[in-house]
Amino acid sequence: MPKNKTHSGAKKRFRVTGSGKLMRERTNKRHLLEGKASKRVRRLALDVEMAPGDAKKAKKLLGR
Numbered sequence: 001m002p003k004n005k006t007h008s009g010a011k012k013r014f015r016v017t018g019s020g021k022l023m024r025e026r027t028n029k030r031h032l033l034e035g036k037a038s039k040r041v042r043r044l045a046l047d048v049e050m051a052p053g054d055a056k057k058a059k060k061l062l063g064r
Contacts, residue, residue, distance in 0.1 A: 010061035014050065022055040022062075023047040 015023050028036070029044040036044075050058060 004063050006063050007061035010058055014058050014062065015047075016062065016064065022050040022058050024050050 013024060017023060025047055026044045029041070033041055049055075
């Protein structure tokens with residue numbers, strides 16, 4: 001049987017932690033940052049754990 005390929009878009013967007021949780025970046029950190037509060041921009045810089053429903057789908061795309 002041939003191997004399944006990892007979804008190219010998914011591997012750029014999500015990462016798996018050592019314990020198996022899926023992490024994603026927050027939205028709204030690409031442009032128009034001058035109008036956003038520094039506090040907000042700092043908060044957006046952190047990765048967050050994916051919602052369980054989304055994580056299930058993303059794991060499938062990552063071949064896990």
